[in-house]
Amino acid sequence: MNRAFLRSWEEFNLQEIEKSLLVIGELSADCYSCHKIGIDLKAHVCPGCGTNFKYIGFRKKVDGAYVHRLKAEMPYAVFIDFEDFKKATGKNEARKLLDI
Numbered sequence: 467m468n469r470a471f472l473r474s475w476e477e478f479n480l481q482e483i484e485k486s487l488l489v490i491g492e493l494s495a496d497c498y499s500c501h502k503i504g505i506d507l508k509a510h511v512c513p514g515c516g517t518n519f520k521y522i523g524f525r526k527k528v529d530g531a532y533v534h535r536l537k538a539e540m541p542y543a544v545f546i547d548f549e550d551f552k553k554a555t556g557k558n559e560a561r562k563l564l565d566i
């Protein structure tokens with residue numbers, strides 16, 4: 467099959483991501499919304515705040531094969547670049563401060 471996972475640019479609602487983002491690290495994951503740590507990598511729901519994870523970000527470097535495996539287990543998830551997300555939210559925070 468001539469298919470592969472490639473990263474692409476898309477516009478997202480940052481507030482929506484902030485509310486339902488699971489951030490995957492080396493051994494466990496954390497909830498971006500309530501900051502609970504030590505969450506199972508394949509959790510669908512946050513054991514801390516009960517949010518349903520829709521977005522997945524990564525603190526580690528991942529490749530297409532890893533995302534492919536994860537996607538098979540979490541077909542509902544949207545995989546985002548966590549660095550992009552942090553940059554985007556950082557910019558928004560700066561903009562808010564400038565508006566005051």
Ligand SMILES: [Zn+2]
Pocket residue numbers: 497498499500501502512513514515516517
């Ligand atoms: Zn949570």
